[in-house]
Amino acid sequence: MYGQRGYFTFSLPVRGRVVFWAKVTHGSCWLLMSSAVMIIALALHVWLLSIPEGKRLGDLVDVLRGYYDAIDARFLWAMVALALVSALCIVIECAGVMSVGARSRWAHLGIGAPIIGLVLLEVVSQALSLVLMLVVPVGLRLDGPEGGGMRLVVGDMATPLLDAIRGGTDPTTVGLGSALLGPLLATVLAIWAVNSIEHHTSLR
Numbered sequence: 001m002y003g004q005r006g007y008f009t010f011s012l013p014v015r016g017r018v019v020f021w022a023k024v025t026h027g028s029c030w031l032l033m034s035s036a037v038m039i040i041a042l043a044l045h046v047w048l049l050s051i052p053e054g055k056r057l058g059d060l061v062d063v064l065r066g067y068y069d070a071i072d073a074r075f076l077w078a079m080v081a082l083a084l085v086s087a088l089c090i091v092i093e094c095a096g097v098m099s100v101g102a103r104s105r106w107a108h109l110g111i112g113a114p115i116i117g118l119v120l121l122e123v124v125s126q127a128l129s130l131v132l133m134l135v136v137p138v139g140l141r142l143d144g145p146e147g148g149g150m151r152l153v154v155g156d157m158a159t160p161l162l163d164a165i166r167g168g169t170d171p172t173t174v175g176l177g178s179a180l181l182g183p184l185l186a187t188v189l190a191i192w193a194v195n196s197i198e199h200h201t202s203l204r
Contacts, residue, residue, distance in 0.1 A: 016197030096189030136177025
C-alpha cells in the first residue's frame with residue numbers, strides 16, 4: 001500500500017477511507033482464518049497426546065461439554081463476542097498505526113515509523129487499560145463456587161483492591177473498564193489514519 005504498489009493503489013477512483021477499510025477487511029479475514037487453523041491444530045494436538053492413554057475423541061468432547069455446562073452460557077458467549085471485537089480492534093489499530101506512519105513528515109524513518117508507533121501504542125494501551133480497569137464502575141466479582149461463582153457488580157476495582165491490600169486478603173473484583181479501551185483506540189486511530197491517507201500519505 002505504501003511501497004511501489006502504492007502508486008497503483010492510490011490511482012484507483014476511491015477515497016482513502018475505502019482503501020483503509022479494504023486493508024482492515026483483508027487483515028480481519030486473515031486473522032479469522034489463522035485463528036480457526038490454530039484452534040483446529042490445538043484440538044488435534046490434544047487428541048494425539050491422549051491416544052497413548054487410551055482415550056477416545058468422545059472423551060475429550062465430554063470434557064469440553066463439562067466445561068461448557070460449568071460456565072454460564074450468557075457469560076461464555078459474551079466473552080466470545082468480546083474476544084472477536086478485541087481482535088478486530090487490534091487489526092484496526094495496527095492498520096491505523098501503519099497508515100499514520102506513512103505521513104510525509106515521518107517518511108524519512110521508513111519502516112521505523114510504524115515500529116515506533118506500535119511500541120508507543122502498546123505503552124499507551126497498557127497505561128490506559130490499567131486506569132480504566134481501576135476506575136470504571138463495572139466489574140466482575142469472583143466469589144468462587146461457594147459464593148455463587150462469577151457475577152457482574154457495579155463499582156470500581158480500586159476500592160476493593162485497596163481494602164484487600166490493607167486486610168491481607170485476595171482481591172475478588174476484576175474491573176471490566178479495560179474492555180472499552182480497544183474500541184476507543186480503534187476509533188481514534190481509524191479517524192487519524194483516514195485523514196493521513198487522504199491528505200498526508202507519502203509513497204516510497
